[in-house]
Amino acid sequence: MGSSKNLWQNFKWIWLAFGLAGLVSGLGAYTLYASRPWVYLSDEAEVCATCHVMGPYYQSWSNSSHAVWANCNDCHVPQDKLLRKWAFKATDGLYHAAVFTLRAEPQVIRPREGTFAVLQENCLRCHEPLVTEFAKMSPDYGSVRNGDKKACWDCHRETPHTRISSLGSADYGGVPLPGAPVPGWLRGRDGNSP
Numbered sequence: 001m002g003s004s005k006n007l008w009q010n011f012k013w014i015w016l017a018f019g020l021a022g023l024v025s026g027l028g029a030y031t032l033y034a035s036r037p038w039v040y041l042s043d044e045a046e047v048c049a050t051c052h053v054m055g056p057y058y059q060s061w062s063n064s065s066h067a068v069w070a071n072c073n074d075c076h077v078p079q080d081k082l083l084r085k086w087a088f089k090a091t092d093g094l095y096h097a098a099v100f101t102l103r104a105e106p107q108v109i110r111p112r113e114g115t116f117a118v119l120q121e122n123c124l125r126c127h128e129p130l131v132t133e134f135a136k137m138s139p140d141y142g143s144v145r146n147g148d149k150k151a152c153w154d155c156h157r158e159t160p161h162t163r164i165s166s167l168g169s170a171d172y173g174g175v176p177l178p179g180a181p182v183p184g185w186l187r188g189r190d191g192n193s194p
Contacts, residue, residue: 040093046176054109064159073089079121
């Protein structure tokens with residue numbers, strides 16, 4: 001009895017440090033498991049719809065002509081350089097995660113200033129023959145910002161998302177629901193949580 005008490009007294013800070021490290025590691029591992037960060041590495045549009053506020057945007061995209069040809073990243077993420085693409089995707093994803101975690105998301109989501117140039121680049125990337133040959137224009141976003149030219153969405157306001165996109169504007173009928181990150185051993189016999 002005396003030796004175990006003595007062992008605890010001599011090494012109590014080490015035991016507490018191990019306990020705290022185990023607690024932090026366990027909570028960190030579960031947080032990673034529950035948030036499933038690896039799914040955000042894909043280009044699937046359903047990944048964007050895992051955040052409930054993206055439902056109206058997913059729904060309007062899935063009913064547009066762009067759904068056949070382009071996913072979310074084709075329009076909203078730079079496509080010219082691999083490093084630029086992943087850096088943009090990481091910073092934008094961390095920004096979204098912070099906003100949604102802090103519950104600071106607006107009812108109507110609009111692109112941030114840095115995203116407008118990427119959107120314009122990607123419109124021109126896919127529609128370059130049409131824009132340069134027929135419309136005789138090729139505006140970069142700098143000339144749009146200066147007021148010299150118009151952005152693609154100034155005329156094509158309903159493409160691919162409608163102008164009226166908010167949490168209250170969609171019935172979520174066509175939005176895929178993400179799977180629950182509940183471990184199998186916690187689910188009941190029917191596969192649902194107890």
